[in-house]
Amino acid sequence: MTDDGVQGLDPRQLEAYFALMEAVSLLQHHVEQQLQASGDLSYVQFQLLARLADAQGQLTMTALADSVVYSRSGLTYQAGLMEKAGLITRGPCPDDERTTLVTITEDGLALLGRVMPGHIQVARGMLFDPLADEDLSRLGDIMVRVRDHMRSLPPRSAAPRRRRQA
Template identity: 70%
Template sequence: MNDALEPRQLEAYFVLMEAVSLLQHSVEQQLRTEGGISYVQFQLLARLAAVDEPLTMTQLADGVVYSRSAVTYQAAQLEEAGLITRASSPDDERATLVTITAAGRALVDRVLPGHVQVIRPMLFDPLTDEDLDQLGHIMTRVRDHMRAQPPRSASRRRPTKPSP
């Protein structure tokens, strides 16, 4: 088995990663400027704003594809800013429920128009309707393939090294 990528696979990979980096950089700048939040924080707030019920920390971590510890850190910052609340689940003492506050919802509503103004020209304007359909199908297939693996939050943790 050959471990090297074919030239066209390598090219597709680099083009994809460059496009994602360029888009993410512009989105990150817009969110920091208009909302004082990071992209990860926006993802958490947007996910919470999209549902009418609290989500667990694990659901948030799986949804944004970050580790539980990274999401916990980001959630602490959002809670300190008054954008979310966290509380123990009445059904499962191990679970923490996260809810967006009115201030968090207002922040999402405030930054979303600028978010769209960044995304539309960069990502969607160069695409035809057919391109958009194809891109959606391709990326859904790739995402679903990747999501068939256990979520990061469910991955086994590496054992810690014993202290000397």
């Protein structure tokens, strides 16, 4: 019990927590090294390009911030860098000019295509190779459940933006 009366984690919970945090840190380190070496991209920039490509090329800034769990101001900064590099464009949404629409460019798609093979190799080698098929199914089920629970209580940067009352 902590000084605040909170029940401590039991040894199995601590072991699982520390193993998860270490695995995530190691995976992210290797992914970031690969992205920097093969495309001069940060992990956040890669996520943005991948999300845009997956969405058939366009998303709003808000949808991008929510999908990558990144602050809106940080996303605006990253989008500015990526726009200067010719990887994306930003402009008003035709349906709502208060909304900024982000579009991946041909150069952005080409860069994503160049870094993706190495990214897949890192993901496969670091995460998937040591798992049997049934392990992968269980891990996927567990992580979806944990992610969905976490998304139900998102950080402010990931919470859907509240619209002002008109």
